[in-house]
Amino acid sequence: MHRYQPYLSLAGILILGTVLRFAQLEAKPIWLDEILTGLFSFGRNHDNIPLDAVFPLAQFVDIFQLNSSASCGQIAETVARESTHPPLFFCLTHEWLKGNEGAWIWQARSLSALFGVGAIAAMYGLNRIAFSRQAGLMGAAAIAVSPFAVYLSQEARHYTLPMLLVILSLSGLIQIQKDLLHRGKVRPWVGITWVIFNTLGLYSHYFFLLAWVAELFTIFALSLGQYLHPERLGLQQESSSAPPKRMVTWLSLGGYSWLPLLLYFPWLPTLHNHFSRPETDWFKPFEPSWVDSVTPIFQTLAGWLVMIVAFPVENQPLWIVILSVILMLLCWGYFLLSIVPRLKAVLTSQSTRLSGLTLLVFTVVILLEYLILVYGLGKDITSAVRYHFIYYPVICALLGASLTMNPVVIKEKNNSAPVKGLIGKLREKGKLYLIPSFLIVGLISSVFVVSNWVFQKSYDPAGVAQQLNLEPTVPLVVVVGYENMQEVALGLSFALELDKIRGGNLPETGWAFMTRSPSYQSVWENLNSVSGLPPSAVNLWIVAPGLRQREYPPQLMLGDRLCNLDPSQYYRLGIPYQLYRCGEE
Numbered sequence: 392m393h394r395y396q397p398y399l400s401l402a403g404i405l406i407l408g409t410v411l412r413f414a415q416l417e418a419k420p421i422w423l424d425e426i427l428t429g430l431f432s433f434g435r436n437h438d439n440i441p442l443d444a445v446f447p448l449a450q451f452v453d454i455f456q457l458n459s460s461a462s463c464g465q466i467a468e469t470v471a472r473e474s475t476h477p478p479l480f481f482c483l484t485h486e487w488l489k490g491n492e493g494a495w496i497w498q499a500r501s502l503s504a505l506f507g508v509g510a511i512a513a514m515y516g517l518n519r520i521a522f523s524r525q526a527g528l529m530g531a532a533a534i535a536v537s538p539f540a541v542y543l544s545q546e547a548r549h550y551t552l553p554m555l556l557v558i559l560s561l562s563g564l565i566q567i568q569k570d571l572l573h574r575g576k577v578r579p580w581v582g583i584t585w586v587i588f589n590t591l592g593l594y595s596h597y598f599f600l601l602a603w604v605a606e607l608f609t610i611f612a613l614s615l616g617q618y619l620h621p622e623r624l625g626l627q628q629e630s631s632s633a634p635p636k637r638m639v640t641w642l643s644l645g646g647y648s649w650l651p652l653l654l655y656f657p658w659l660p661t662l663h664n665h666f667s668r669p670e671t672d673w674f675k676p677f678e679p680s681w682v683d684s685v686t687p688i689f690q691t692l693a694g695w696l697v698m699i700v701a702f703p704v705e706n707q708p709l710w711i712v713i714l715s716v717i718l719m720l721l722c723w724g725y726f727l728l729s730i731v732p733r734l735k736a737v738l739t740s741q742s743t744r745l746s747g748l749t750l751l752v753f754t755v756v757i758l759l760e761y762l763i764l765v766y767g768l769g770k771d772i773t774s775a776v777r778y779h780f781i782y783y784p785v786i787c788a789l790l791g792a793s794l795t796m797n798p799v800v801i802k803e804k805n806n807s808a809p810v811k812g813l814i815g816k817l818r819e820k821g822k823l824y825l826i827p828s829f830l831i832v833g834l835i836s837s838v839f840v841v842s843n844w845v846f847q848k849s850y851d852p853a854g855v856a857q858q859l860n861l862e863p864t865v866p867l868v869v870v871v872g873y874e875n876m877q878e879v880a881l882g883l884s885f886a887l888e889l890d891k892i893r894g895g896n897l898p899e900t901g902w903a904f905m906t907r908s909p910s911y912q913s914v915w916e917n918l919n920s921v922s923g924l925p926p927s928a929v930n931l932w933i934v935a936p937g938l939r940q941r942e943y944p945p946q947l948m949l950g951d952r953l954c955n956l957d958p959s960q961y962y963r964l965g966i967p968y969q970l971y972r973c974g975e976e
Contacts, residue, residue, distance in 0.1 A: 400528050401515055408511045408535035411834075412504040412544040414841045417497040420853040420888050425547040426880040427474060428499055430454070432484035434461025436469045437876055440883075445868060445903040445921050448893065451886045455495050457488055473876050475665040477658060479594040480549035499547035506551035507544025511535050513558040514787055521565045521746035522737075522792045529826070530791025536833030537787065538701035542846040543780055550780045553599050556592035558784045561750070563588060564606050567644070568613065568749050576640045582647035589651040597662065598772075598781040605756040605782075607648050612752055669875065687765045690773040691758075696723050697776060698786055699829075701836040703844040706851075722832050729825050732798030734789060743792060750785050757782040776846075794826055850881060850965050856888035858962060859932050861970065866898040866925045868949065868973075871934040872907035872914050878936050879904055881966065885934070899925060911938055921950040924973075929954075931971040943969045 421429075430436065439454055466485055467478035487502045488495065514534045519527035534540050543550040563585030570577045589606075592599035700722045702715035737747040764770045772778045839845045859869060869889070871882035886902050893900045903921075905914045914935075931954050933943065940961055947954045952973040960970035 397524050397528060401512075401531060404515075404528065404531045404535050405508065405511055408531075409504075409508050411536070411541050411837045411841060412507045413501070415843075416500050416504060416545060417494055419545065419843050420848050420851075420856075420884070421496055422848040422850060422852055422884050423877065423881045425496065425499070426883045426887075427876070428481065428484065428547045428549075429495060430880070431466055431470055431474065431481040432488060432499060433495070434458030434466060434485060437473050437879070440879060440904065442873075442879075442904045443906060443917060445870075445901040445923075448886060448890055448900040448902045451883060451902055452890050452894075454883075457495075459489055461485065471661045471664075475597075475668050476549065477594045477597060477662075479591065480552050480596075483552070484547075496547065500545055503546055503548065503551045504544045506555050507540060510540070510551060510555045510558055510784070513555055513562070514784065514791070517558050517562045517565070517784070518788055518791050520562050521750070521788065522743050523795065525795045526792040528791075529794045530788050532830060533790045533794070533833070534784070534787045536830055536837050537698060538833065538836035538840045538845065539698040539776075539779075539783060540787075541837040541840045542701075543777060545840070546777075548777075549596050550777060553592055553596040554780050554784055556588050556595060556599065557602050557781060558788075560585060560588040560592060560602065560606065561753070561784065561788070564609065564753070565746050565749055567610065567647075568745055571614065571640070571644075572617070572745060577644055577647065579643075582643065586647055586650045586654075590654045593651055593655045594658065596781075597665070598778065601757055601760045602753075602781050603651060605753050605760065608756050609749055609752045610644070610648070613748060683771070684766075687761075687771055687773040690771075690776070691761070691779070694773065694776045694779040695786070696720075697845075698779070698783060699723060699726060699836075700832050701839060701845040703839055705845065705847045707844075726825075726829060726832075729798075730790065730793045733793035733796045736796040736798060737789070737792050740796070743796075747789070747792065750789055754782055754785045754789075757785075794829065850884070852884040852888045855885050855962075855964060855968070856892055859885065859889055859968075860892045861960065862930060863893070864898060866900070866927060866929045867893070867932070868901040868903070868921075868924075868929055869932045869934065870903045870905055870914065870918065872911060872936060872938070873904050874907055874936070881936070882934060898927075907935070907937070911935060911942070915944060915947060919948050919950070924950055924952065926975060928975050929973040931973050932968055933971065934966065934968040936966045938967055940967060940969075943967075947971055949973050 430439075433455060435454060435458060441450060463478070463482035463485070466481050470476060470478045470481055484499055484502055488498050491498045491501075511531050511534055515527040515531040517527075518530035540554075543554065563581060566581045567577050567585060570581060589599075589603055593603065696719060700719050702719050704712045704715050707715070734747075737743045738751065740747075761772060764772055836845070859867065869885070871878070871885075873879045873882065882902075882904055889900065889902075901924075905917045907914055914933075929949065929952065931947070931949050933947075935943070940963075943956060943961075945956050947956075949971075954971035954973040957970045957972055962968055
């Protein structure tokens with residue numbers, strides 16, 4: 392039984408991770424980014440969305456029908472033109488949707504959840520190669536119950552795919568480092584698989600470029616350190632290894648390192664175009680101030696916090712928010728103080744030093760790249776916690792390795808025997824409770840994620856839909872001003888949630904996307920031409936991205952109806968929306 396225990400443990404971890412990732416997968420509301428995933432993956436584009444006129448709400452729901460004749464090439468063209476992402480995830484999701492039936496949001500999210508489960512197995516493999524079988528199991532358990540990983544796995548977005556590929560690529564990086572140290576050369580199969588994972592990663596998410604560059608720098612930095620100061624680096628080369636043919640080794644390693652970029656070359660012009668697109672302007676502060684210079688630091692710390700523990704703080708009573716924050720900080724502080732000495736053991740132990748240094752240097756380089764993007768290019772990618780996904784696997788790997796190590800003990804000076812005995816007992820108890828408490832806190836946090844108490848959807852589509860349905864028995868028209876595809880997708884997320892409420896026998900509901908270019912005056916003018924309204928009173932909601940409250944006109948004409956602004960029904964959740972009441976004919 393002992394022989395198969397690690398595999399049984401891994402199977403249990405995978406089952407737990409699968410349950411957490413698939414639980415209530417369809418229950419959460421659909422938000423802006425998932426709408427874009429659905430459109431592109433169904434083989435649809437901007438032209439399939441009826442614009443600049445009022446249509447029945449159901450007509451927008453029908454957009455999300457699979458275009459099975461769409462090819463990956465066509466999807467890539469649409470993504471290049473209407474999005475700011477590489478195409479691999481959308482092509483894979485299209486094929487997945489073709490082979491599965493049922494509600495589309497469950498299908499799309501289930502693929503991300505599967506990639507999330509794959510990341511658990513891959514994490515076991517990474518730590519098994521880098522450290523030990525026990526570290527592999529601990530790393531797999533850490534990512535299985537991580538609230539951050541569960542959150543990403545339940546998004547119909549391209550986060551778990553590149554995360555999986557980062558783990559696989561890091562496994563190759565560790566094996567390359569071991570080959571260089573112990574063999575003096577990189578085995579071809581190791582180099583080729585590393586190229587494949589890196590190439591797929593580059594086509595899955597632009598942030599994978601950061602990981603690829605960090606891996607190259609890590610190889611260079613550790614190789615240079617080993618060459619210049621081998622005694623300081625403390626990495627011993629096996630005496631039985633063959634003398635390295637340096638020129639051949641470095642030429643082959645250079646080929647493996649740069650081949651992914653060569654294979655990525657056809658997409659580079661699109662990457663350059665996407666980087667300067669206005670859709671990425673949300674990374675910049677709306678009203679810049681001195682606070683923006685320190686905010687990214689706290690946002691990064693918050694990102695590290697929720698990788699381990701996440702309790703409800705969104706849309707909760709103040710006392711729950713305060714209690715949750717205190718408990719989260721206490722848990723994080725306890726884990727941090729307990730893990731740092733163990734991480735030091737990982738970095739000092741001869742058997743784990745190479746892998747520990749490799750992962751640590753990789754992480755430091757990634758964080759430096761984030762600083763360059765934030766402070767050098769003015770792109771605050773820390774503003775969305777999900778964008779820490781690219782180096783999150785390394786955090787899990789180091790956590791898993793650290794939790795299996797005995798901490799480096801600092802000798803206490805001038806302590807009496809009773810004091811030393813008390814300290815020893817506290818350490819033993821800490822060692823006994825650390826891993827169970829770490830996993831229990833992660834599991835509780837993941838349940839909060841599954842229950843939609845933490846990591847709630849941006850712009851709160853379900854809450855907005857409830858407010859739009861303020862008076863269920865009154866006919867309703869919703870007009871969304873748009874300037875780009877993102878604003879249309881935001882409106883569609885509200886429309887799909889509203890359809891869940893008003894899709895039955897409630898009075899008719901009209902929906903319209905009207906261009907706000909060059910100004911909202913064009914929207915007000917288009918409203919004059921609306922026809923086919925019911926004879927009874929109508930509620931008109933104006934969803935107006937970029938419009939201030941004082942800029943809403945006090946009256947509007949909806950066809951031949953005069954509509955008066957209701958000052959008590961103004962809301963703003965990232966974007967404003969205002970109710971107008973239109974009289975009978």
